[in-house]
Amino acid sequence: MSADFYRAFEDKFRGSRELILSRLDVYLPFVRPIKEVSGQPNALDLGCGRGEWLELLDREGFDATGVDLDEGMLKACEQLHLNAHKADAIGYLESLPDASVGVISAFHMVEHIPFEALQQLVQQALRVLVPGGLLIMETPNPENLQVGAHTFFYDPTHQRPIPPMLLAFLPEHYGFARTKILRLQQDPRLDTAHSPNLEDVLGGPSPDYAVVAQKRAKAHILAQFDQAFATDHGLTLHTLATRYDASRVQQIDASRSLAQRALSSAEAASSVAQQALSSAEAASSVAQQAFADARLTRELITTFEATLQHYQHLTAATEQRMNDLLNSTSWRITGPFRQVSKKIRWLTTGLIAWATLKPGSRPRRTARQFLLKLRNWIANQPKLKATILTIITSFPYLGNKLLAIHRRYPHTAQNHTQQKNAPSPSPENNISTYKETLSASRKRSADEILIKIYAELNDQRRTSK
Incomplete structure (x- = not known):
């Protein structure tokens, strides 16, 4: 393989330098407490490649050294004046004294070496790290089915995918105090997606992951790293598959x-x-x-x-x-005969009306007016009242008839008595009242007038007795 092939491959498939630097920020909460533990913090990056991690550690104040076997990669480090050497990673570790390094890292290196070499790397890192020091190993995540079955094999130098639980087991087995699996680089959209589709399940889990292992140290030293180790990162295949199943059940x-x-x-x-x-x-x-x-x-x-x-x-x-x-x-x-016949009918109708005083007829109205005047005149003639009373007494039938009418309409006599006892209205002061009374009197029937006459005569008879 030519010297510049792998660098060109990294530039195309790994991503730009700026992108990788932004992705490495996730490790800063783990490495920054090292500066509190060690006055002169140092770090060793195995398979340093283009040197992005070395550049970030330099910014954080670490004395960082990188080793790599690819000369094309090392040229990128030399251009940035980074401390990088051509050396075998395991051999370089074996040359270092015990408890001499604060941070040892291997980004996308462990999938390039045999498993036996990986075991040696973990054991030598445990020896070289200071108490509380960190071992960081990042590699492609085979939980992402698209990565494990497809994109992992883009790189011809890859050996085999390493499952997260296996890589985390190695430092536990060789005596590290604790380990943390960080799942990285997933689509941020999936962090809150409650209904992922099938493509999200197959290619959505974090495409990369890292194992951060910490060497044993005193409790107060380890406590400074507790928050970083307690923080979860990324998405597992199980999480997305569970969400997918739940969404399918809901659907x-x-x-x-x-x-x-x-x-x-x-x-x-x-x-x-x-x-x-x-x-x-x-x-x-x-x-x-x-x-x-x-x-x-x-x-x-x-x-x-x-x-x-x-x-x-x-x-x-x-x-x-x-x-x-x-x-x-x-x-x-025959016209004149019809006119004579009409006059005869009119005369006959008039005579019948005068003879019978037909209700509503002119003779009845004339008789009513006459009786009203007669009543008023008799009321002002006491002697005539007495004479009429004597005559009526001589004809019992007529008297009884008038008495029966009086009993049938008692209110008429009562009204007559009230009017008799009431003071006479003054024509000068009560002209309208007098006219109304006179008009109402004219509307009374002849029977009512006769009843009133009889009532007055009856009162006169009781008075004479």
């Missing part, structure tokens, strides 16, 4: 509910259709009846029009006969 339940609603709607629609069919049949029956009624109505209208025409003809004929009659010689000759 199935929703589909089942939708199907049930659709079935209910279909049944309701069928019922409505049946009702509509019944209504249509009823409407058809009504329409047929209406058609029959309309036909009968047309027949009746035709008959009515014929009858109307018949009566119009009769009316026209009658009018013609009337005109002929009115214009005839006999009608003109």
Whole structure:
């Protein structure tokens, strides 16, 4: 493999230098407490590549050294004046004294070496690290099925994918105090996605992961790293698959509910259709009846029009006969006789009305006015009242008749007594009241006037006794 091949491969598939630097920020909460533990913090990056991690450690104040076997990669470090050497990673570790390094890292290196070499790397790192020092190993994540089955094999120098639980087991087995698996570089959209699709499940879990292992140290030293080790990172295949299953169950339940609603709607629609069919049949029956009624109505209208025409003809004929009659010689000759006959009928009707005092007739109104005047005149003639009383007493039948009328209308006599006892209105001061009283008196019937006369005469008789 040529010297510049792997650098060109890294530039194309790993990402730009700026992108890698931004991704490495996730390790700063782990390495910054090292500066508190050691006055002169140092670090060793195995397989340093283009030197992004060395550059970040330099910014953080670490004395960082990198080793790599690829000369093309080392040229990138030399251009940035980074401390990088060409050396074998395991051999370089073996040359270092015990407890001499604060941080040892291997970014995307462990998948390039045999498993036996990886075991040696972990053991030598434990020896070289200071108490509380960190071992960081980042590698592609085979939990991401797209990575484990496809993109991992883009790099021809890769040996085999290493599952996260296996890589975390190695430092535990060789005596590190604690380990933390960091799943990295997943799509931020999936962090809060509750309904991932199948493609998200296959390629959504964190495409890279890292194992951060810490060497044993005193409790107060380890306590400075507790927050970093307690923070979770990334998405597992299990998490996304569980979300996917839950969303599918919800979709199935929703589909089942939708199907049930659709079935209910279909049944309701069928019922409505049946009702509509019944209504249509009823409407058809009504329409047929209406058609029959309309036909009968047309027949009746035709008959009515014929009858109307018949009566119009009769009316026209009658009018013609009337005109002929009115214009005839006999009608003109009998005209005086008709006028005499009309006068005779008028005279006969008047005589009957005067003889019977027919209600509502002019004779009855005239008699009423006469009786009113007679009553008023008799009321002012005490001797005449006594004479009339004597005459009525001589005719018991007439007296009893008047007494019966008085008993039938007692309020009339009472009203007469009240009017008798009341002071006479003054024509000068109560002209309107006098006119109203006189008008009301004129409206009373002849029977009422006779009753009042009898009542006054009766009162006069009791007074004379």
